[in-house]
Amino acid sequence: MLYYLFEYLENEYQVxxxxxxxxxxxxxxxxxxxxxxxxxxYGKRVILFLQRKQIGETIRDLGLxxxxxxxxxxxxxxxxxxxxxxIPVLLFARWLDNIYVILLIVTTIWMGIIGFADDYIKxxxxxxxxxxxxxxxxxxxxxxxxxxxxxxxxxxxxxxDSDSTMITEQxxxxxxxxxxxxxxxxxxxxxxxxxxxxxxxISWAGxxxxxxxxxxxxxxxxxxxxxxxxxxxxxxxxxxxxxxxSAIIVLTLGIFAWxxxxxxxxxxxNIMYIPRAGELLVFITAFAGALVGFLWYNAYPAQVFxxxxxxxxxxxxxxxxxxxxxxxxxxxxxxxxFFAESLSVMAQVGYFKYTKKRLGEGKRIFLxxxxxxxxxxxxxxxxxxxxxxxxxxxxxxxxxxxxxxIR
Numbered sequence: 001m002l003y004y005l006f007e008y009l010e011n012e013y014q015v016x017x018x019x020x021x022x023x024x025x026x027x028x029x030x031x032x033x034x035x036x037x038x039x040x041x042y043g044k045r046v047i048l049f050l051q052r053k054q055i056g057e058t059i060r061d062l063g064l065x066x067x068x069x070x071x072x073x074x075x076x077x078x079x080x081x082x083x084x085x086x087i088p089v090l091l092f093a094r095w096l097d098n099i100y101v102i103l104l105i106v107t108t109i110w111m112g113i114i115g116f117a118d119d120y121i122k123x124x125x126x127x128x129x130x131x132x133x134x135x136x137x138x139x140x141x142x143x144x145x146x147x148x149x150x151x152x153x154x155x156x157x158x159x160x161d162s163d164s165t166m167i168t169e170q171x172x173x174x175x176x177x178x179x180x181x182x183x184x185x186x187x188x189x190x191x192x193x194x195x196x197x198x199x200x201x202i203s204w205a206g207x208x209x210x211x212x213x214x215x216x217x218x219x220x221x222x223x224x225x226x227x228x229x230x231x232x233x234x235x236x237x238x239x240x241x242x243x244x245x246s247a248i249i250v251l252t253l254g255i256f257a258w259x260x261x262x263x264x265x266x267x268x269x270n271i272m273y274i275p276r277a278g279e280l281l282v283f284i285t286a287f288a289g290a291l292v293g294f295l296w297y298n299a300y301p302a303q304v305f306x307x308x309x310x311x312x313x314x315x316x317x318x319x320x321x322x323x324x325x326x327x328x329x330x331x332x333x334x335x336x337x338f339f340a341e342s343l344s345v346m347a348q349v350g351y352f353k354y355t356k357k358r359l360g361e362g363k364r365i366f367l368x369x370x371x372x373x374x375x376x377x378x379x380x381x382x383x384x385x386x387x388x389x390x391x392x393x394x395x396x397x398x399x400x401x402x403x404x405x406i407r
Contacts, residue, residue: 001090001091002091002092003027003092003093003094004094004096007022010022024278024279024281024282025281027092027093027282028092028281028282028284028285029285030088030092031088031089031091031092031093031282031283031285031286031289032088032285032286032288032289033289034087034088034091034092034286034289035084035085035087035088035285035286035287035288035289035290035293036084036289036290036292036293037293038083038084038087038088038290038293039080039081039084039289039290039292039293039294039296040293040296042080042083042084043077043080043084043293043294043296043297043304044297046077046079046080046083046304047074047077047297047303047304050074050075050076050077050304051074055074055075055076055123056071056072056073056074056075056123064368064373064376064377070302073302073303073304073305074303074304074305075119075123075304075305075306075307076116076119076123076305076307076309077294077297077298077304077305077306077307077309077310078112078115078116078306078307078308078309078310078311078312078313078314079112079116079309079310080290080293080294080297080304080310081287081290081291081294081306081310081313081314082108082109082112082290082309082310082313083290084286084289084290084293084294085108085283085286085287085290086105086108086109086286088282088286088289089101089104089105089282089283089286090105092282092286093279093282093283093286094279094282095279098276098279099150099154099156099157099276100157100276100277100279100280100324101279101280101282101283103147103150103151103320103324104280104283104317104320104321104324105283106146107143107147107313107316107317107320108313108316108317110139110142110143110316111139111140111143111229111312111313111315111316111317112309112312112313113139114131114136114139114140114308114312115307115308115309115310115311115312115313116308116309117131118130118131118136118307118308118309118312119307119308119309130308131308136312137226140222140225140226140229140230140312140316141222141226143225143316144218144221144222144223144224144225144226145218145221145222147221147225147320147323148214148217148218148219148220148221148222149214149218151217151221151323151324152184152213152214152217152218153214155182156275156276157182158180158181158182158183158274158275159180159181159183159185159272159273159274159275159326160179160180160181160263160272160273160274160275180275183197184197184198184199184213184216184217185197185198185272185326186198186326186327186328186329187271187272187326187327187329187330188329189329189330189333189400189403190403195272196329197213198213198216198217198220199213199216201213201216202215202216220328221323224319224322224323224328224331225316225319225320225323227319227342228315228316228318228319228322228331228335228338229311229312229314229315229316229319230315230342231315231335231338231339231341231342232246232311232312232314232315232318232338233308233311233312233315234338234341234342234345234370235311235337235338235341235370235372236305236306236307236308236310236311237370237372237373238300238372238376238382238385238386239298239299239300239301239302239382239383239386240295240298240299240300240302240383240386241372241385241386241389242306242310242311242314243291243294243295243298243306243310243314244291244295244386244389244390244393245337245338245389245390245393246291246314246318247288247291247292247295248390248393248394248397249318249334249335249393249397250284250287250288250291250317250318250321251284251288251397252334252397252400252401253284253318253321253322253325253327253334254280254281254284254285254288255401256325256327257277257278257280257281257284257321257324257325258278258281259271259404260272260273260274260277260278260325260326261273261274261275261276261277261278261279261280261281262278269404271404272326274324274325274326277324277325280321280324280325284321287317291314294306294310300382300383300386315338318335319331322334330400330403333396333399333400333403334396334397334400335396336392336393336396337389337392337393337396340371341370341371341372342370344365344366344369344370344371344374345369345370347365347366347369348364348365348366348369349369351363351364351365352364372385372386372389
């Protein structure tokens, strides 16, 4: 809202300094600073409130070291992340007329509600399973459907052809501005001509079928949103793991958003320019600041857990950002920690069922799944596991950056 206020003051009354709010980097810096302040200064008050209301985590006995000591630790700490993100965004972002920022605000609130419902049932209804899986997946599918339909049909969701030059009949060189076009183009890493159009998955079957590309695009968006949000949820198992790895991923996507929304840099790096995507930087910096501020209380030994309120929100936001900046095919690399955690669970369950059916006795690949519990069972301290996963996350982020130039 401050953006629109100062824009009005600048246009109507020429107030000195009001034009500063037009600068994206200034507003992004203000957003991350405010989100850090809210998360650290007010996070403690939220924790004390949760303790007074006896909103504590119920710990299942899995035979892990230090597990029993965590019983009663306040949960639903994802509320800190959501609050610390939305307040700076509403203050500093140009969100009233930017469809991308609106989508991320809706994603944050929607996934926060689903996660809150799950945590509420676990705590107050004393049901350890929480919200039934089908309702959780249904909520993710509805979000994916809404995001996919908006990105496909909304007129302001475009990409821009590269600017070029032309030689006139008088042998003079004149610049030609690239046009904004509707497209389902995305980025394919490690390839020279690294752009792929989803419409190609259906247009081969006949002329004119590309207008039905939404039948391919929307289900893909639904799958990505569901997979990443569940991956973040599975990663949230030990102190600081989900928060730290997510902060690395979000900051990486922030750089992609800034590059994709900048005409000069995107042209230099030969990646697609997405008009109005630069404004995502304000949301992303606020979100990153909220995650880092939350880590102040969630690092070992955790004073608060994010719960599904936080983990589902984090996964949903990451997925939507990646889709908006057309980098969703980088998710298996950038979100490699989430991917490995999800894969370990699927492999464990699948192999157990297969061996039980085939041999009469179920066998396991890992000592325990998700993957971080496997290393706990092997005797590694959880702070060491978290630090090493963070290091892996940083390496994966660097490899993701490298894809900009290696083709």
